[in-house]
Amino acid sequence: MSSTQNAQNDQNPWWKEAIIFQVYPRSYLDTDGDGVGDLAGITAKLDYIASLGVDIVWLSPFFKSPMKDFGYDISDYCDVDPLFGNLDDFDKLVAKAHSLGLKIMIDQVMSHTADAHPWFVESRSSVDNPKADWYVWSDPLPDGNPPNNWLSVFGGSAWQWDTRRKQYYMHNFLVSQPQLNFHNPDVQQAHLDSLRFWLERGVDGVRMDACVFHFHDRQLRSNPPALVRDTSTVTDVNPYGMQAHIHDKTQPENIAFLQKVRALLDEYGAVSIGEVSSDDALAQMAEYTAGGDKLHMAYSFNLLTPEFSSAHIRRQVEEFNERVTDGWGSWSVGNHDAIRVATRWSDGPWTPQAGAALAKLVLAMQLSLKGTPCLYQGDELGLPEADVPYELLQDPYGITFWPEFKGRDGCRTPMPWTAEAPNAGFTTGTPWLPVPGEHLGLNAEAQDKDPHSPLNFARTIIHWRRTLPQLTRGEIAFFDVPEPALALRRDVAGHPTVLAVFNVTNQPVTFDWPDAAGAQALAGHGLAGEVAGTTVTLPPYGGWFGTKA
Template sequence: MKQAWWRGGVIYQIYPRSFADSNGDGVGDLPGIIARLPYVASLGVDAIWISPFFKSPMKDFGYDVADFRQVDPLFGTLADFDALVARAHALGLKVIIDQVLSHTSDEHAWFAESRQSRASARADWYVWADPQPDGTAPNNWLSVFGGPAWQWDTRRCQYYLHNFLASQPDLNFHCPEVQDAVLADIRFWLERGVDGFRFDACNFHFHDRQLRNNPPAQNRDTKTVSADNPYGYQSHRFDKSQPENLAFLRRVRALLDEYGAMSVGEVGDDHSLQLMAAYTADDDKLNMAYSFNLLTAEFSAGYIRRQVEELEAAIVDGGGWGCWTVGNHDSIRVLTRWGRNTGNPRFAKTMLAMLLSLRGAACLYQGEELGLPEAELSFDELQDPYGIAMWPEFKGRDGCRTPMPWLHDAPHAGFTTEAPWLPVPDAHAVRAVDVQDGDATSTLAFFRNFMPWRRDCAGLVGGDIAFLDAAEPVLAFTRSDAAGSVVCVFNLADAPATFTLPFDATPLAGHGLDGASLSGRTLTLAGFGGWFGVVAKEG
């Protein structure tokens, strides 16, 4: 397993609603993805991760699944998916799909049966509980999307648990039949040739059987949710991250190993780094995990160093493996969140280089290779129920989900021929793929150049990591393997900075970063400049 492709691999996330529309209905689809796969392959990434495309009422845009074995007609057909897998494989790309196991849509046939009667065959497939004597919810658990995590149902005269929307009831993983059913659904896609899975909210599978109240948070969680969300007021000791999940993840791993498939889990928790280490330990659960810790507003060299070092410290005997990301379909785009929409062209390049130099795999969200900023949308343009409920303090996730800009001069930047489900901002159209294709100084050109350079630098792919003491805003570390050590230095501010290396090193060429010069052991870094070197061997 130590030679597995995902160790140090780069995964490109495709949000299908917004990637490419083939039929002009304003929503991206699987044939659209197929048509654009040569572009993805040209980036030099190892795999694509496709966000949910399953049959769904789309109340949470596909993360509310009504049938785990069907493609929603909005996106295409099973034949389209099979063609996508074949085309991706022909281009040398692995295919990872998003599995949402913790909950279903309330339109799933399982839930329809479960809610009909306490005596039905699937009565215990979801988390049901009686009200308290005064009729209130069973306990104080909260939904990530705001408000109580319990919804009253008049059919059973009980509450059901929903950690997200009320239309996303939680499955009861304490029920063996539920585990068997979701494993069968995973096998269905393995048989269709997928190479791995991204498991959404993978620490939400189990709940405390006693339904004990969560205590108040000693330190509020602002990584998983925004500061104005009451969800962060609680320490989520009982509604997720239960110890029973480890045994279930071993069952998942045993199934994936039958097909040589990999897994990466999303972990949103008060102690996510420790949980990531636990979920990837002993080579018998997840292959990798990632958290929200680099998807926050907090941004400094010290903060990034702490996240990586805490994960590394929690990993036992080098067995665990992280998967780092600075952007996805749930977070404000990094150019806006960390870069504050800086006009410095080095920022996007340096963020990409920094991400791809950390120990672990990397997930790249569509459009980051173009350096896209967050889209500014009006309330009337919002589609995300999370943002609509939390407006105006939290504007939701639509700003990072707007369509991919392909052609600067085409309607809707070439995404579709008709009105798109979300608008394409002018700030994205000017950064379209066709604009950057012919510009050797563009972020896209940098990424395409950096990827093969990184692949040839074995220490950056699989080496150990050790941070160097550096004053803000400089982030410095080495990546080392048997061949030697590469030193990586990044200025995370727009103002110039200097850093003195604690050893002799010689510059590495060919990576494409600029804004740095070395004199003796002293590096002079321009704003958002970066530098790579080889540590000189003693003697």
């Protein structure tokens, strides 16, 4: 891309008005009967994705991997794992996506590799090989213990003894996911080269997994106890949240590396989004998106928590806007690491009726916030969390912390496409995770035929949102209204103010909202609610949009 095109791209940041749709390839559609989704299956369903009205398709990792963490443990950054197909399949996917006006975003897991990666195989072979310093190695303490108290997100120490080098290597996640040493410039360059490989194949963006984990404290200082326990990133049964993670991640050297990534992306007009999981996620999001020379946007786990209240949502957005003054955020309420939002935010036992209403309300609310929405496959169907029995669990994270935490399998079960075929049309073989019975009735084919389904609501409101520049690029402010209502305004020059109010519970609410006086209702979005004068009446999980001069 020329410098002129880059300048035009900066002046017209289309990604701020875009919607991202995450696809978890293992669970989307299996075309070869092995029980695991593949790239050809995604290509076959791109028309479905395009019908939603989204702009960017984020593909979770499909690279070569031992699959101990289901693709987030990469053994070759520049090839497709045979489980998913091959490079030709990927090229066909990109071509089909582009023909439909969709952009493709790949998931780059840079902080660590699989222990099967040739880089690590060489690194662990001796203390003086060419890649000896490509990973984080340390001698033991005199008593044989690891060099410090750092913990793994997935449980236990972040250090693993290696008999080949007679040293410990660091791993922030699984033992089989050794931590790369980003202080070595050769490691940084290797990642930039791998990213360029995919950009040359037509990739339009990159999601940077665990992007706060790239660098570590060179002095290997132990972390102090956490003054406030982090429960947004990990559950309260995980001791990881007991530390203040000031030395094992979020190091200042990361800024310069993110600038290198941005410079490369700018050559191709590609965009980036970073996953930020830290003790103070907002501070990191501000730092990583400021100045227009690092990440284009970032998201945290702040709306991926169990808390669902108007106060919580307002607090997160207002704090973000206060601290992230010249950066850009992405609001995610569901992904492959979190309990499905239809269950996590349900105000009472999940039922198909209540689940459908909640799915509509959450999507409408998410699309009304300032930032780039990021949707997760199946949430457009209102899928609840699957209850996967212990004997069928695949996620090592869940197996470690079971039964209080069952891991991530419950949000990763296969997409239900139809009730007319085995395994909801996902595979002709045995699916890698079971298709839960409650998902069968929520299949995409049935919802496509139902004008009142969550699927058709998603299509309607996504397309409706595009007609309102206030919702795609306007400023945001909130009103003081009684719980459980969330009321906000979106403003952009040259257009009337858009007002929105949502009921985040399964009980009807009525209250007085003086700021709504004189507002005119907007139609076409699909939510139920009424404002008469200043009196707001919202059914369970209802909402209302209006305009005011």
